Amino acid sequence: MSTPPLPPLPPGSYRPATDRWGSFSKLAARLPEGSLAVVDRTVAQLHPGLVPALEARRPRAIVQITGGERAKNFASLEKVLAGGLSLPRSGTLVVVGGGTLGDVATVAAHVLKRGVRLVQVPTTLLAAVDSSLGGKGAVDLVARGRVVKNPVGVFHYAEEAWICPEFFTSLSDAQRREGAIEAWKMVACLDARLFRKYTRQPPTLERLVKDARRLKESVCAQDPYEQSGLRRVLNFGHSFGHVLESLSRFKLSHGDAVGLGMLCALDAGRRLGVTPEPVALQVEQALEQGPGVLGRERIAALAQRASLKDVVTLLAADKKAGKSGELRMVLLTAIGAFDIRDVSEAEWRQLWPAWKKGIRP
Ligand SMILES: NC(=O)c1ccc[n+]([C@@H]2O[C@H](COP(=O)([O-])OP(=O)(O)OC[C@H]3O[C@@H](n4cnc5c(N)ncnc54)[C@H](O)[C@@H]3O)[C@@H](O)[C@H]2O)c1
Ligand SMILES: [Zn+2]
Structure with missing residues (x-):
C-alpha cells in the first residue's frame, strides 16, 4: 500500500525564505489582489510611491501605523486584525516597515484566520539583516506598569521577503x-x-x-x-x-x-x-x-x-x-x-x- 501524500505545510511553518530584490513598485505587482497591507506611516511619508503602488493592487485595507517600539502592542495588533477581518485564510498579509511592525504583523499573520501568508518588506537595515527572517514575531506587554519586551509571540515564517534598497536611502x-x-x-x-x-x-x-x-x-x-x-x-x-x-x-x-x-x-x-x-x-x-x-x-x-x-x-x-x-x-x-x-x-x-x-x- 502506498503512503498517502503529506498534507501541505500549515501556513507560517518553517520554509527557507524566498528573497526577492528590486524596486518596491515592481515587486508590489506580485501582490495578489485583495491582500492586507501593513505599512509604517513614517516610511509611507518618506517614500511617496509606496502607498500608490499598494493601492494599485486593490488591497482589502492598508493599515498605517507609526513604527517604533511603542507600536509593538495589542492596540496595533488589533488594528491589523480588524483590517484583515474579511481576508480569507488563503490571503496574504504584506508588511512594509522595520522590526517593530514586522513583529506585530507576524503575530497578526499567525492568528488571523488561524494563519495567512506573510510577505515581509523590511525597510530598516536591522529588519533586513535580522528581524524579517527567522519566523519570530511578538508584541510587548504591560505588566504592573512595566513594559515587558516580547513575552507574547509566535513563530510564523514569511513566504517571501522583498528587499527594496530604495527604502534604505532614508535611514540615518x-x-x-x-x-x-x-x-x-x-x-x-x-x-x-x-x-x-x-x-x-x-x-x-x-x-x-x-x-x-x-x-x-x-x-x-x-x-x-x-x-x-x-x-x-x-x-x-x-x-x-x-x-x-x-x-x-x-x-x-x-x-x-x-x-x-x-x-x-x-x-x-x-x-x-x-x-x-x-x-x-x-x-x-x-x-x-x-x-x-x-x-x-x-x-x-x-x-x-x-x-x-x-x-x-x-x-x-x-x-x-x-x-x-x-x-x-x-x-x-x-x-x-x-x-x-x-x-x-x-x-x-x-x-x-x-x-x-x-x-x-
Ligand atoms: N523577530 C525577530 O527575530 C527580531 C530580531 C531582532 C529585532 N527584533 C525587533 O525589531 C525591533 C527593532 O527593529 P527596527 O530597528 O527596525 O525598529 P523600528 O521598526 O522601530 O524602526 C526604527 C525607526 O525607523 C523608522 N523607519 C523604518 N524604516 C525607515 C526608513 N526606511 N527610513 C527612515 N526611517 C525608517 C521607523 O518608523 C522607526 O521610527 C525591536 O522591537 C526588536 O525586538 C525582532
Ligand atoms: Zn539584537
Missing part, C-alpha cells in the same frame, strides 16, 4: 550602524573567511544584507523553532548589551548596545580562557573600524551610573540568566566559531572595575 547613519552591527555579529560568530574579507574591505550594504540573511537562514534551518539551542548564537553581545540598553533607559539604541555588549563578551571570553587574546583583539578592532561600534567610554559612562546590584537585577530579569546568577553567554572560541558557556557572577564581577573605567580588562 545611526540606523545603518545598528543594522550593520547585528550583521557583523553573525559574521564574527559564524564565518571566519567572510569576517577576514570584511576586515580587509567593509562590504557594500547590499553584500552585508545578503551575507547576513544567508548566515541567519543557515542557523534557522537547523533550529527553526529554537529548540536545539543553536539559535542562541544570535544572542552574541546581547547579555550585557541588554544591561547597557536598560541602564541608558533605552537612549542607547539596541544595535549600539549590542556592539558594546560584544566587547563585554570578548572580555568575558578572555577571562574564562575561551576566547584567545589575539582573536578578541582582532574582533574588537574590526568592530570599531567596520560597523563603528561605540567606544568603551560609553560602557564606562553607563557602568558608573549603576550599582552592581542593579546589574545583577537586570541580568536576572534577562531570560539568558541561570538560577544562581550565572549567565549563559555566547563566547567566541575563534573567529567564526563559538561556544555557549555559563559565566558566574564572580567571573563577570571581576571585569566590572575595568568596564567602569572604560578600559580593556
Whole structure:
C-alpha cells in the first residue's frame, strides 16, 4: 500500500525564505489582489510611491501605523486584525516597515484566520539583516506598569521577503550602524573567511544584507523553532548589551548596545580562557573600524551610573540568566566559531572595575 501524500505545510511553518530584490513598485505587482497591507506611516511619508503602488493592487485595507517600539502592542495588533477581518485564510498579509511592525504583523499573520501568508518588506537595515527572517514575531506587554519586551509571540515564517534598497536611502547613519552591527555579529560568530574579507574591505550594504540573511537562514534551518539551542548564537553581545540598553533607559539604541555588549563578551571570553587574546583583539578592532561600534567610554559612562546590584537585577530579569546568577553567554572560541558557556557572577564581577573605567580588562 502506498503512503498517502503529506498534507501541505500549515501556513507560517518553517520554509527557507524566498528573497526577492528590486524596486518596491515592481515587486508590489506580485501582490495578489485583495491582500492586507501593513505599512509604517513614517516610511509611507518618506517614500511617496509606496502607498500608490499598494493601492494599485486593490488591497482589502492598508493599515498605517507609526513604527517604533511603542507600536509593538495589542492596540496595533488589533488594528491589523480588524483590517484583515474579511481576508480569507488563503490571503496574504504584506508588511512594509522595520522590526517593530514586522513583529506585530507576524503575530497578526499567525492568528488571523488561524494563519495567512506573510510577505515581509523590511525597510530598516536591522529588519533586513535580522528581524524579517527567522519566523519570530511578538508584541510587548504591560505588566504592573512595566513594559515587558516580547513575552507574547509566535513563530510564523514569511513566504517571501522583498528587499527594496530604495527604502534604505532614508535611514540615518545611526540606523545603518545598528543594522550593520547585528550583521557583523553573525559574521564574527559564524564565518571566519567572510569576517577576514570584511576586515580587509567593509562590504557594500547590499553584500552585508545578503551575507547576513544567508548566515541567519543557515542557523534557522537547523533550529527553526529554537529548540536545539543553536539559535542562541544570535544572542552574541546581547547579555550585557541588554544591561547597557536598560541602564541608558533605552537612549542607547539596541544595535549600539549590542556592539558594546560584544566587547563585554570578548572580555568575558578572555577571562574564562575561551576566547584567545589575539582573536578578541582582532574582533574588537574590526568592530570599531567596520560597523563603528561605540567606544568603551560609553560602557564606562553607563557602568558608573549603576550599582552592581542593579546589574545583577537586570541580568536576572534577562531570560539568558541561570538560577544562581550565572549567565549563559555566547563566547567566541575563534573567529567564526563559538561556544555557549555559563559565566558566574564572580567571573563577570571581576571585569566590572575595568568596564567602569572604560578600559580593556
Ligand atoms: N523577530 C525577530 O527575530 C527580531 C530580531 C531582532 C529585532 N527584533 C525587533 O525589531 C525591533 C527593532 O527593529 P527596527 O530597528 O527596525 O525598529 P523600528 O521598526 O522601530 O524602526 C526604527 C525607526 O525607523 C523608522 N523607519 C523604518 N524604516 C525607515 C526608513 N526606511 N527610513 C527612515 N526611517 C525608517 C521607523 O518608523 C522607526 O521610527 C525591536 O522591537 C526588536 O525586538 C525582532
Ligand atoms: Zn539584537
